[in-house]
Amino acid sequence: MKKCPYCAEEIQDDAIKCKHCGSNLAASHWPGKKLYRSRSDRKLAGICGGLGDYLNCDPTLIRVAWVIGAFLSAGVAVLAYLALIFIVPNEDEIVPRPRPVSV
Numbered sequence: 001m002k003k004c005p006y007c008a009e010e011i012q013d014d015a016i017k018c019k020h021c022g023s024n025l026a027a028s029h030w031p032g033k034k035l036y037r038s039r040s041d042r043k044l045a046g047i048c049g050g051l052g053d054y055l056n057c058d059p060t061l062i063r064v065a066w067v068i069g070a071f072l073s074a075g076v077a078v079l080a081y082l083a084l085i086f087i088v089p090n091e092d093e094i095v096p097r098p099r100p101v102s103v
């Protein structure tokens with residue numbers, strides 16, 4: 001069991017919607033977890049490696065699913081992959097580091 005971040009009632013661990021207040025929990029399912037392009041598990045641009053880490057599953061499975069999806073969707077999945085390369089930051093780009101303070 002975990003607690004709803006909105007109303008603090010006990011809910012199922014895999015709940016995507018709070019049964020008490022009706023809040024959508026999907027976005028906060030993995031608090032603090034960010035989608036990134038993996039540096040360590042990278043075949044093309046690290047999208048699948050990062051997704052695998054984000055979703056807690058094998059990146060190879062995601063690659064296989066993506067390739068199958070590319071055929072089934074007549075290339076839409078390939079375009080989606082290209083879009084994600086630009087949208088999703090690299091693993092080392094989301095690591096917090098000191099920013100220069102502008103005065």
Ligand SMILES: [Zn+2]
Nearest residue numbers: 004007018021
């Ligand atoms: Zn709730």
